Amino acid sequence: MTPAPPDPAAVDAAFGNALRQVDRAVRARMRTLHGDSAAPQLAQLRAELEAERHAARTRGSLDAEWLRRVIRWVAGWAPESDVSLIAALGGVARLRAPGSVAPES
Numbered sequence: 001m002t003p004a005p006p007d008p009a010a011v012d013a014a015f016g017n018a019l020r021q022v023d024r025a026v027r028a029r030m031r032t033l034h035g036d037s038a039a040p041q042l043a044q045l046r047a048e049l050e051a052e053r054h055a056a057r058t059r060g061s062l063d064a065e066w067l068r069r070v071i072r073w074v075a076g077w078a079p080e081s082d083v084s085l086i087a088a089l090g091g092v093a094r095l096r097a098p099g100s101v102a103p104e105s
Contacts, residue, residue, distance in 0.1 A: 005060035006095040014095055015053035018088035022046045025085060032077045041077050045070070045085070062095055 022042050030038040048070060056062050071089050078085050 006056070006062065008057060010095055011053065011056050014088075014091040015049055015056075017091055018049050018085075019046060021084045021088040022049065025082070030082065031079060033079050034077075038077065041074075045074065056095075062092070067093055 022045055025038065026042050030042065032038045032041065048066075052063065052066055052070075067089070071086065071093070074085050074089060
């Protein structure tokens, strides 16, 4: 059985929240786990989120492999003291990317 496509409003809300968290991190001058400026990573993350939001709208689904790759990448450089980016990506993941298992109620 093919999962239903995510609601376009939910896609916009989840990606919008993730983009707001990126903007917040830029304004706060986030540092990486190793203490370097996270500005280059945040710029790349913003570009990837914008591209995938557009692609998800066009396809009617999320790219599960993209989502796994981005979450792992962010976890590798984001500071452990600020999980807001990972949490926002979790909101995108809850859109039920193909190949994911829906959480049980």
